[in-house]
Amino acid sequence: MNSTQYYFNTFGVTGPQLEELTATALRHGGDYADLYFEYTTYFNLLLKDGVVSSGGFHTDFGVGIRVLKGEKTGYAYSENTDMPDMIKAAKAASAIALGTTGSLNYAKVGNHANNFYPTADSWRAKDAEDLLPFLTSLEKAIVSKDTRIIKVIARLSDSVSDVMMYNSLGELVCDTRPMGSVTATAIFQHNGKTENKTVSRSFRHGSEMIGQSLIDEIAQDIVEGIDARFEATRPKGGQMNVVMGAGASGILLHEAMGHAFEADFNRKGQSIFSEKMGMQVCPKGVSVVDDGTLMWNRGSGNHDDEGVAGEKTYMVKDGILNSYLHDRISAASYGVRPTGNGRRENFRYNPIPRMRATYMENGDSDPGSIIASIRNGIYVDEFSNGQVKIGEGDFTFYVKSGYMIENGRLTAPVKDINIIGNGPQALSDILAVGNDLKIDNGTWTCGKEQSVPVSCGMPTVLISSLTVGGE
Amino acid sequence: MSIITEKEKIIAHKCVEYALRHGASAVRVSLNKSTNDGCTILNGELDKVTHAADRSVFIYIYADSRYGTFSTNRLSDAELEEFISGAIRMVKMLGEDACRSLPEPDRTAKDAVTGLELGLYDGRYLDADVQERLDRAHAISIIEENAVDTAEGYTVLSEECEYNESFDDMYLIDSQGFEGRHTETSFSCFSEITIADKEGNRFSGYWWDMSPEYDRLDFQECGRNALQKAVSQIGPKKRRSGRYRMVVDRNVASRLVSPLINALNATSIQQKMSFLEGTKDRKVFSEGMTLKDMARTPGKTGSRLFDSEGVSTTDAPVIENGVVKKYFVNTYMANKMGISPTVEDISRPCLMPYMKGNPLMSGEKSISLEDILRYCGSGILVTGFNGGNSNPVTGDFSFGIEGFAFSRGKITHPVREMLITGNLTGLWNNLTAVGTDARSSSRWQIPTMAFEEVSFSGE
Numbered sequence: 066m067n068s069t070q071y072y073f074n075t076f077g078v079t080g081p082q083l084e085e086l087t088a089t090a091l092r093h094g095g096d097y098a099d100l101y102f103e104y105t106t107y108f109n110l111l112l113k114d115g116v117v118s119s120g121g122f123h124t125d126f127g128v129g130i131r132v133l134k135g136e137k138t139g140y141a142y143s144e145n146t147d148m149p150d151m152i153k154a155a156k157a158a159s160a161i162a163l164g165t166t167g168s169l170n171y172a173k174v175g176n177h178a179n180n181f182y183p184t185a186d187s188w189r190a191k192d193a194e195d196l197l198p199f200l201t202s203l204e205k206a207i208v209s210k211d212t213r214i215i216k217v218i219a220r221l222s223d224s225v226s227d228v229m230m231y232n233s234l235g236e237l238v239c240d241t242r243p244m245g246s247v248t249a250t251a252i253f254q255h256n257g258k259t260e261n262k263t264v265s266r267s268f269r270h271g272s273e274m275i276g277q278s279l280i281d282e283i284a285q286d287i288v289e290g291i292d293a294r295f296e297a298t299r300p301k302g303g304q305m306n307v308v309m310g311a312g313a314s315g316i317l318l319h320e321a322m323g324h325a326f327e328a329d330f331n332r333k334g335q336s337i338f339s340e341k342m343g344m345q346v347c348p349k350g351v352s353v354v355d356d357g358t359l360m361w362n363r364g365s366g367n368h369d370d371e372g373v374a375g376e377k378t379y380m381v382k383d384g385i386l387n388s389y390l391h392d393r394i395s396a397a398s399y400g401v402r403p404t405g406n407g408r409r410e411n412f413r414y415n416p417i418p419r420m421r422a423t424y425m426e427n428g429d430s431d432p433g434s435i436i437a438s439i440r441n442g443i444y445v446d447e448f449s450n451g452q453v454k455i456g457e458g459d460f461t462f463y464v465k466s467g468y469m470i471e472n473g474r475l476t477a478p479v480k481d482i483n484i485i486g487n488g489p490q491a492l493s494d495i496l497a498v499g500n501d502l503k504i505d506n507g508t509w510t511c512g513k514e515q516s517v518p519v520s521c522g523m524p525t526v527l528i529s530s531l532t533v534g535g536e
Numbered sequence: 537m538s539i540i541t542e543k544e545k546i547i548a549h550k551c552v553e554y555a556l557r558h559g560a561s562a563v564r565v566s567l568n569k570s571t572n573d574g575c576t577i578l579n580g581e582l583d584k585v586t587h588a589a590d591r592s593v594f595i596y597i598y599a600d601s602r603y604g605t606f607s608t609n610r611l612s613d614a615e616l617e618e619f620i621s622g623a624i625r626m627v628k629m630l631g632e633d634a635c636r637s638l639p640e641p642d643r644t645a646k647d648a649v650t651g652l653e654l655g656l657y658d659g660r661y662l663d664a665d666v667q668e669r670l671d672r673a674h675a676i677s678i679i680e681e682n683a684v685d686t687a688e689g690y691t692v693l694s695e696e697c698e699y700n701e702s703f704d705d706m707y708l709i710d711s712q713g714f715e716g717r718h719t720e721t722s723f724s725c726f727s728e729i730t731i732a733d734k735e736g737n738r739f740s741g742y743w744w745d746m747s748p749e750y751d752r753l754d755f756q757e758c759g760r761n762a763l764q765k766a767v768s769q770i771g772p773k774k775r776r777s778g779r780y781r782m783v784v785d786r787n788v789a790s791r792l793v794s795p796l797i798n799a800l801n802a803t804s805i806q807q808k809m810s811f812l813e814g815t816k817d818r819k820v821f822s823e824g825m826t827l828k829d830m831a832r833t834p835g836k837t838g839s840r841l842f843d844s845e846g847v848s849t850t851d852a853p854v855i856e857n858g859v860v861k862k863y864f865v866n867t868y869m870a871n872k873m874g875i876s877p878t879v880e881d882i883s884r885p886c887l888m889p890y891m892k893g894n895p896l897m898s899g900e901k902s903i904s905l906e907d908i909l910r911y912c913g914s915g916i917l918v919t920g921f922n923g924g925n926s927n928p929v930t931g932d933f934s935f936g937i938e939g940f941a942f943s944r945g946k947i948t949h950p951v952r953e954m955l956i957t958g959n960l961t962g963l964w965n966n967l968t969a970v971g972t973d974a975r976s977s978s979r980w981q982i983p984t985m986a987f988e989e990v991s992f993s994g995e
Contacts, residue, residue, distance in 0.1 A: 116633060119605070119633075120626065121626070123606060123607045136583070137584065138583065139585045140585070140587075141588070144589070144592075157587040160666055161585050193629040197629065197631075216808050250809075261927075299934075302957060302993025303777045303993055303995065320923075333578060334730065335694045337738055413588060415586070450923065450925055456738040457952070460923070461922050463934065481925075483923060484955075485923075485953050485954070485955055532774075532993055534924075534935075534936075534957040535957055536957055
């Protein structure tokens with residue numbers, strides 16, 4: 066962990082200057098103001114056609130200044146930390162308080178120190194020469210796994226963000242956030258057919274994360290199930306039982322309920338869950354959490370982007386809607402403590418409620434017996450993307466691979482199908498929850514107005530009726 | 537008018553100078569500067585005011601047959617030179633790739649001198665103050681007149697309106713002497729309305745409008761259309777799975793075109809990630825499908841005189857009567873694949889009108905959504921896509937949809953929680969009609985379209 070002075074030096078500011086900036090931001094009578102300083106370095110290498118022949122690095126630096134008056138937001142930023150430019154941004158943000166009525170009590174949150182991503186080797190200390198052999202070794206390992214592979218595309222990207230947050234309540238929080246991501250795509254050709262498979266891993270780790278074990282894991286994952294992919298067909302579409310395999314199926318939670326639990330949608334009355342706090346939304350025994358505390362997880366944060374400590378938040382506890390996901394605005398509006406979900410893409414954006422790592426806790430069913438209980442249905446285990454309509458609660462997710470279930474057994478492989486359902490209905494249609502919770506560590510990125518890294522997870526779950534795309 | 541100053545143009549030239557001094561054989565620099573101002577109104581009251589100003593350089597470095605891409609928003613002289621020397625050190629560590637080069641100078645644009653040539657700039661951006669922008673955002677709101685409408689059987693739960701103005705200025709130069717400028721303003725309004733029917737079921741609708749010129753925005757229509765879209769969805773039904781005629785509304789039609797554009801990109805083809813590999817000059821789609829890149833139309837969003845390499849754009853067919861006429865080939869891919877370069881990507885795709893079996897309707901006459909519904913008779917009108925994806929290698933797709941069932945050319949009831957599944961080549965071979973009603977506010981000029989024999993999954 067860096068010292069506080071490191072962050073003051075990085076951003077070239079002093080304590081009295083921070084106070085002057087928040088005072089300027091509140092000059093028209095805002096309830097609360099905060100400053101978000103950020104310095105991020107990005108680095109990437111790309112291997113194509115057997116050579117790491119492109120790459121680069123990028124630097125982003127600036128400060129975002131926010132003023133809150135009631136639930137209203139004024140936001141501006143500066144790409145440098147010269148006082149005249151920051152004062153100009155503070156004045157622009159302060160305008161929100163002009164002529165607006167209503168106020169909220171923004172209280173101190175009593176932060177504590179967290180360390181969810183201790184880092185052994187900073188990415189910033191590495192150059193291309195250090196990292197390049199990882200990609201070439203990864204490519205070799207992948208190619209050696211299957212003679213049908215004709216191309217490999219592999220990317221290594223990392224970032225390190227120094228952030229310093231200060232607010233008009235006098236709270237100062239600093240953090241350095243690492244992120245390393247590896248994505249590999251293999252193109253297979255066999256008997257005139259072409260298939261592709263992409264595998265990724267992403268962690269809030271330093272460069273110690275890249276090594277032989279990661280290479281072996283990705284190479285193995287990329288060839289696993291590829292035989293079935295060549296044989297896969299489209300099922301006959303329609304409503305059916307769906308067994309969600311452990312791991313990436315957490316996308317169901319992200320789309321079907323996570324977004325609708327983000328408190329801004331509820332505060333504005335837009336979410337289908339707006340009036341369901343304290344009500345039963347899932348069968349008894351089902352608990353769903355959004356967690357910012359998983360060690361080295363892509364969605365974790367020692368503090369969120371409003372300086373609130375990361376925590377584990379039960380959205381649903383034993384089937385009952387327990388908590389929305391709050392930023393400071395919605396927390397003040399609902400009169401509760403913020404849950405550490407105020408996140409932003411970078412200093413150019415104001416924070417809004419966002420998910421972190423969203424998963425369902427273990428149930429008591431054996432995954433094998435869940436599949437065995439299905440006469441006709443579908444089992445899905447690999448996904449690429451999803452979407453939700455907040456008002457209606459209709460969600461979809463795209464299935465890259467899965468199997469038909471016939472008489473309790475996995476049979477014909479299927480691929481490239483979309484599945485659609487309605488959030489509240491799907492949650493109440495959960496019939497069984499397995500005891501095999503798995504967090505998926507892929508490069509999941511959520512795109513609600515701004516992009517933020519997230520992750521998801523789930524044990525094997527049976528849902529009685531979803532609509533499956535098919536021919 | 538521009539926001540990039542002469543002093544900032546010198547910064548771009550210094551980047552070229554520093555790169556060459558530290559060992560680059562060639563370099564391209566893009567200096568981008570933009571400002572954005574926005575106001576959001578929630579339920580008739582101001583909710584958010586934002587002001588943004590960005591300035592950064594992107595530096596594309598070629599050194600010792602190697603290549604790298606870099607960017608920074610730290611633009612002081614000393615920091616830039618150190619940044620660029622570090623960039624060149626990194627490039628020299630990368631693998632050799634002799635195919636990397638700047639485009640031949642005779643391919644670059646010579647007519648983008650001021651940035652104003654395409655008429656995409658409206659000076660009213662700089663004239664407006666915070667209060668004026670706030671007034672414009674309020675002008676989108678219709679909540680007072682429709683807050684509770686029991687007569688119509690619904691209640692408005694939420695109305696969110698947003699007004700945005702942006703000003704983007706780009707100065708692109710390279711070490712071979714190319715200089716290009718693109719300046720563009722954009723004014724936009726957006727409305728999203730959530731309602732509840734008598735049973736408490738929620739429905740939402742949104743609408744937006746965007747233009748490089750302030751006077752072409754329609755504020756009131758934005759709110760009204762959002763409300764109408766929400767209200768029209770009351771009482772949805774699922775339909776039985778089956779094959780139906782599909783009409784795709786102009787507001788979402790580009791969703792079915794974008795996978796084709798991706799598949800026509802040489803980068804996808806070279807990496808074996810395209811289902812359109814080997815289709816150049818072959819008839820692949822319905823004869824009624826003609827897609828043009830109208831890159832140089834003055835005053836239209838999406839028009840540009842040069843691509844990201846500085847290569848001059850052209851107005852040209854991409855697919856003509858179902859025949860693939862053009863791949864998008866940048867300089868690197870041209871060298872690598874041994875084919876002629878074109879442009880890096882499409883600028884402003886325009887799908888031409890068509891009605892199968894009725895050549896007279898494919899000419900100048902306007903073809904509306906109503907014309908196409910009448911022509912198709914019965915089927916499903918898709919007005920929104922909900923998720924889904926397509927496989928770039930096979931063209932297989934599956935998308936969630938919402939919309940309306942129609943019969944005898946008239947809409948009968950809303951449908952939702954349905955999916956369409958198929959293959960893009962097959963789908964586009966079943967194209968039966970293309971309208972003339974593309975929205976002028978869109979960069980992608982894709983009108984209402986109709987297809988036959990589309991597989992829908994529902995009940």
